[in-house]
Amino acid sequence: MLELRGITAGYEPREPVVRDVSLTIGDGEAVGLLGPSGCGKSTLARVAALLHRPDAGSVVIDGEPARGWRHGAPREQRTAFGVVFQQPRQSADPRLRLRDLIAEPLRATGRRRAEADARVGELAPVVGLSDELLARRPHEVSDGQLQRACVARALVLRPRWLICDEMTAMLDASTTAALVGVVEAYRRESGAGLLAVGHDAVLLERWCDRVVRWERSP
Template sequence: MLTGTDITAGYRSAVISGVSLTVRPGRTVGLAGPSGSGKSTLARVLALLHKPFSGTVEIDGETVTGFRFKAAQRTRIGVLFQQPRLSVDPRFTLRQAIAEPLGHQEVGELADLVMLTGDLLDRRPHEVSDGQLQRACLARALALNPRYLICDEMTTMLDASTTAALVGVIRAYQARTNAGVLAISHDATLLDRWADETVRLSAPPPR
């Protein structure tokens, strides 16, 4: 399980306080809430990209003691962000972007998995659509066969058909690997169809 317990986190001040959440293998947990409620902050904590002020994160029973630096723990978690163009080096081709965590160029199987045709792999981000670039980002996130996948508003920039296709790829990956998924979205209809359960964060109190 990927578990956050009593997480208080933020930047200069706390954005979330005392939040607990568990993602079990093979299950999809939705995370909803208004803007500013701390969904992305919690996602970054669970992805080991942001150290909380307090609370603990556990991966399959192992407590995380360092953030950013625990490679063996970090590679168990794949992350897909909202804006693919901020996630990929603009100098990279899609082939290079997918291969980045692998350290080699054998990306054909991953490209096929996310339905990227070969002619797109040698294009750079400015030469493809948001949907095509997000497919490449999903392939990169799956490259190391993560035990857990965190999707932080991954469909915000996408049309309905691309959204359905990417969710289908993730579901197939889950069926094959028993991976757990945290799906963060403002789209209640999407979460109703995708998630096994949904956790809702409250708006922060006025300051």
């Protein structure tokens, strides 16, 4: 179970964008978070993935409170999360070929080249990337192709939890369907839970077991 308990968070301690929000995601559950632009959904998603330290409240992962944030989080907690953001170009190192971008979390956690190559070889067809695309750098591929690589990168360590922050906002209908299908296939096989943030009520209602709606900044 992933629990967000009484989270207050933002960028100015005196003006939090998220105030005292609690949300629980059960094992294997898919929860959608809908709300207007600027209400703090991405901020909460980043707190859930241990990427943003809240001003108050706690994140409890399978009964254990988060023991740090970003690189200060212990590896086993940090790597329990796979995260996909809206803008693949902002989260992709422009120097890396797609195959290295997907393998980045494996290299960062000290896995050998052969293991990384094998895992990338397994994931590339799942997300629909050919060998030729894997050899390209981000500026040589479309946003949809880059987002396919970012989804593979999010799955590469076999996370227990997926946090998808407007993962499909920039994508056409067929790439959206393909990537939601990839996430769902992974969840069926692994039992991972999901927090999917977005604006598209139709998509989230179809995708998730439960949708939480924020009307305005809580």
